[in-house]
Amino acid sequence: MVNITIDGKKLQVPEDTKILDAAKQAGINIPTLCYWKDLNEIGACRVCVVEVEGYRKLFAACNNTVWEGMVVHTNSKKVREARKVNVEMILSEHNVECTSCVRSGNCSLQSVANDLNLRKERFKKNLPVKKKSNEDFPLIRDYEKCIKCMRCVQVCDNVQHSGVWDVINTGSKTTVDVGQGYCLEESNCALCGQCITHCPVGALYERDDxxxxxxxxxxxxxxxxxxxxxxxxxxxxxxxxxxxxxxxxxxxxxxxxxxxxxxxxxxxxxxxxxxxxxxxxxxxxxxxxxxxxxxxxxxxxxxxxxxxxxxxxxxxxxxxxxxxxxxxxxxxxxxxxxxxxxxxxxxxxxxxxxxxxxxxxxxxxxxxxxxxxxxxxxxxxxxxxxxxxxxxxxxxxxxxxxxxxxxxxxxxxxxxxxxxxxxxxxxxxxxxxxxxxxxxxxxxxxxxxxxxxxxxxxxxxxxxxxxxxxxxxxxxxxxxxxxxxxxxxxxxxxxxxxxxxxxxxxxxxxxxxxxxxxxxxxxxxxxxxxxxxxxxxxxxxxxxxxxxxxxxxxxxxxxxxxxxxxxxxxxxxxxxxx
Ligand code: SF4
Ligand code: SF4
Ligand code: SF4
Structure with missing residues (x-):
């Protein structure tokens, strides 16, 4: 067990506990976006960042563990500003047509942007090149809505052993797409739909009949x-x-x-x-x-x-x-x-x-x-x-x-x-x-x-x-x-x-x-x-x-x-x- 302090609350937790879970034990909610417990704990979206005393850098709470004497601030000015910037960056690459989005009202990006009180988009829009999805296939992907959280890759690979999705390109062009150069209907997708239920936004959805x-x-x-x-x-x-x-x-x-x-x-x-x-x-x-x-x-x-x-x-x-x-x-x-x-x-x-x-x-x-x-x-x-x-x-x-x-x-x-x-x-x-x-x-x-x-x-x-x-x-x-x-x-x-x-x-x-x-x-x-x-x-x-x-x-x-x-x-x- 280690002794830690989160937002002024002192607690003891096992030493390999993630900061996110420790905060939860203390009744403190840290916002997340790409995180899915035990499946996707990669700190990619940087929404769960927290401040740790003694360090200038911020830590992702979902994939960093606690240590003895750690003092954490989950909602300091520095944390709030970083979260805002991180979400604004995601929004700059996201097609924000919420009114016609199938996930409107049930979208984690929409919720977190609202919770952070974001009222305008400060960064220049930089949407990915639109790739056409076959709208006749039961599973459809909207490339302009993907936030590259990797959840679909993880659930399809690790839970469903189907390996349909992959990370493609490098650097700023890195994105998620069907692997091996296939389009969805050419892949071995089982059409279980688990990637849809694990997607935090409206980037994956079923054909609407x-x-x-x-x-x-x-x-x-x-x-x-x-x-x-x-x-x-x-x-x-x-x-x-x-x-x-x-x-x-x-x-x-x-x-x-x-x-x-x-x-x-x-x-x-x-x-x-x-x-x-x-x-x-x-x-x-x-x-x-x-x-x-x-x-x-x-x-x-x-x-x-x-x-x-x-x-x-x-x-x-x-x-x-x-x-x-x-x-x-x-x-x-x-x-x-x-x-x-x-x-x-x-x-x-x-x-x-x-x-x-x-x-x-x-x-x-x-x-x-x-x-x-x-x-x-x-x-x-x-x-x-x-x-x-x-x-x-x-x-x-x-x-x-x-x-x-x-x-x-x-x-x-x-x-x-x-x-x-x-x-x-x-x-x-x-x-x-x-x-x-x-x-x-x-x-x-x-x-x-x-x-x-x-x-x-x-x-x-x-x-x-x-x-x-x-x-x-x-x-x-x-x-x-x-x-x-x-x-x-x-x-x-x-x-x-x-x-x-x-x-x-x-x-x-x-x-x-x-x-x-x-x-x-x-x-x-x-x-x-x-x-x-x-x-x-x-x-x-x-x-x-x-x-x-x-x-x-x-x-x-x-x-x-x-x-x-x-x-x-x-x-x-x-x-x-x-
Ligand atoms: S399609 Fe959805 S689940 Fe997959 S990486 Fe994009 S946002 Fe994440
Ligand atoms: S529907 Fe199932 S098999 Fe097909 S891509 Fe999604 S998770 Fe993989
Ligand atoms: S929901 Fe569909 S794919 Fe999933 S177990 Fe039932 S029949 Fe199979």
Missing amino acids: TDKVLDAVADPDKITIVQIAPSIRTAWGEAFGLSPKEATVERLAACLHEVGFDYVFDTNFSADLTIMEEGSEFLERLKNKDKSKFPMFTSCCPGWVRFVKAHYPEFVDNLSTAKSPQQMFGAIAKSYYAEILKTDPKNIFVVSIMPCLAKKHECAIPVMNDACGEPDVDVALTTREVDRLIKASFVNPAELSDRELDMPLGVGSGAGNIFGATGGVMEAALRSAYFLVTGKNPDPDAFKAVRGMDGWKEAEFDIEGTTIKVAVTNGLGNADKLLSALSKGEVSYDFVEVMACPGGCVGGGGQPIHDGVESAPVRADVLYEQDKNMTLRFSHENPSITAVYREYLEKPLGEKSHHLLHTDHHGWQMPNEK
């Missing part, structure tokens, strides 16, 4: 259907300041009807359908003991599918052939539900509300058109986009009452609900696999060993004398480690769940942004709490699922299921797929 949705809603010839992914119900209300108790999925349904959708359904329904198909496929593979396809990987995360295709093509056939819940929903909406409505499926416009950008890519894959030859899902919106859609429609969620989701595709089980968190797909699959093998339900919490935020979890379960060895990973860096260990024969499993985003879809790159805060654990707790309180906790007991098999599909892995609900993942290519 809200106008396409509003056009469809206004078209009297279109029947508009919207599906809500499991993880959205824990997050959509954050932008409106609603608590999870207020921001129910039923309140969101009320908002979406106000926006003008004809039917509001639940992706939890098709998550249950995924379990029926994927669980049955797993048991088939187990029975046939086709070692070339073991372990079986879940396939519901398109970010993970993009990653495995780009980096480990030898494992593509290990992916379950089951489509993701988003795509299963679209295929059922434009076949089974079109028949219920007695309408041409081409009159139906399916929108999904999803936690990432990979879903935008997924619904546009040319082979995802099995119901009627047109895309099964027309548009995928992120949670942030749906929040903007609600705001742009001048709908106030706080003034609405909850409204039940529509029938029959609005019914989902607790098993479908937990799809939104890491481990949830595995747990849901095991609940139903147990039933399919034994004919009786397990305790719904029997497989809870796969819950939690650990990056790589393992468990073994006994189902009627057969031991099933499973693994669950979240974050592509952990998936990379697991695939590498599998390749070397260091580990072996029967069934592996992978979600590309840390914490699963609750931590998805399309979710609301709270700069510097990991929101996934809190959102996951909400999903598990909802599951615990539901009477319907097994996918195979969902009455809408039993109805769709009875009235239309006949049985899991049957002919219609094969056509509508499965894909082989070879129908499209990643740019650099080997």
